[in-house]
Amino acid sequence: xxxxxxxxxxxxxxxxxxxxxxxxxxxxxxxxxxxxxxxxxxxxxxxxxxxxxxxxxxxxxxxxxxxxxxxxxxxxxxxxxxxxxxxxxxxxxxxxxxxxxxxxxxxxxxxxxxxxxxxxxxxxxxxxxxxxxxxxxxxxxxxxxxxxxxxxxxxxxxxxxxxxxxxxxxxxxxxxxxxxxxxxxxxxxxxxxxxxxxxxxxxxxxxxxxxxxxxxxxxxxxxxxxxxxxxxxxxxxxxxxxxxxxxxxxxxxxxxxxxxxxxxxxxxxxxxxxxxxxxxxxx
Numbered sequence: 001x002x003x004x005x006x007x008x009x010x011x012x013x014x015x016x017x018x019x020x021x022x023x024x025x026x027x028x029x030x031x032x033x034x035x036x037x038x039x040x041x042x043x044x045x046x047x048x049x050x051x052x053x054x055x056x057x058x059x060x061x062x063x064x065x066x067x068x069x070x071x072x073x074x075x076x077x078x079x080x081x082x083x084x085x086x087x088x089x090x091x092x093x094x095x096x097x098x099x100x101x102x103x104x105x106x107x108x109x110x111x112x113x114x115x116x117x118x119x120x121x122x123x124x125x126x127x128x129x130x131x132x133x134x135x136x137x138x139x140x141x142x143x144x145x146x147x148x149x150x151x152x153x154x155x156x157x158x159x160x161x162x163x164x165x166x167x168x169x170x171x172x173x174x175x176x177x178x179x180x181x182x183x184x185x186x187x188x189x190x191x192x193x194x195x196x197x198x199x200x201x202x203x204x205x206x207x208x209x210x211x212x213x214x215x216x217x218x219x220x221x222x223x224x225x226x227x228x229x230x231x232x233x234x235x236x237x238x239x240x241x242x243x244x245x246x247x248x249x250x251x252x253x254x255x256x257x258x259x260x261x262x263x264x265x266x267x268x269x270x271x272x273x274x275x276x277x278x279x280x281x282x283x
Contacts, residue, residue, distance in 0.1 A: 120172030215250035
């Protein structure tokens with residue numbers, strides 16, 4: 001009799017153990033499948049991002065735009081992969097979406113400045129007020145060559161080799177001077193001469209100097225005009241054009257030629273004079 005009672009008690013225990021084993025096996029199987037999906041999906045995301053990056057660069061898209069788009073694509077694909085893996089694990093997606101929405105709202109409120117910079121970066125990349133390689137002035141005392149346009153910051157390299165990181169939001173909401181946007185730039189070089197000098201002679205000298213400089217372009221003819229009168233001098237301006245890439249070369253070359261020519265022609269250039277009178281008092 002006791003044997004039958006023991007067998008009857010062991011039967012439910014054996015059935016429960018089998019159910020636990022089946023449940024664990026099912027969970028392990030689900031976990032393994034989710035892990036396989038994660039690994040394979042990770043490699044697929046990397047491969048797709050490489051294809052996108054290669055296609056953007058072959059199409060001639062600006063490197064900053066290509067990097068920005070590739071980053072967004074990678075983030076989106078990884079988010080989609082995470083949703084697939086979590087769904088495979090049997091997690092209720094309604095709860096996950098509600099949690100992500102709440103987290104996104106909290107993060108958005110905490111990072112308003114960063115979101116504004118992100119939006120500014122998008123505007124810069126879409127509207128293209130400047131691009132990588134341009135020399136810009138942000139109107140706040142920062143100027144330099146744009147080395148990269150990132151999601152939050154734009155980096156400038158100054159003429160004295162310093163790096164400035166400017167938030168994209170500030171750049172998107174300010175007046176930007178793009179110095180190198182056009183191929184040619186204009187110089188207005190002012191010189192002062194005394195009233196006794198012949199203006200026509202000065203004009204011809206300056207025009208000859210402009211014609212002799214290899215940095216001055218012939219896209220527009222140089223011109224010379226009188227711009228101002230002071231108590232002691234007449235201000236004459238030489239207006240010329242040069243390639244943007246040779247802006248400083250043209251300025252330095254023409255200014256040096258003006259000085260040498262004026263010295264050779266004995267052109268009087270006014271300068272401040274101080275008269276000192278020494279008085280000896282006899283005691």
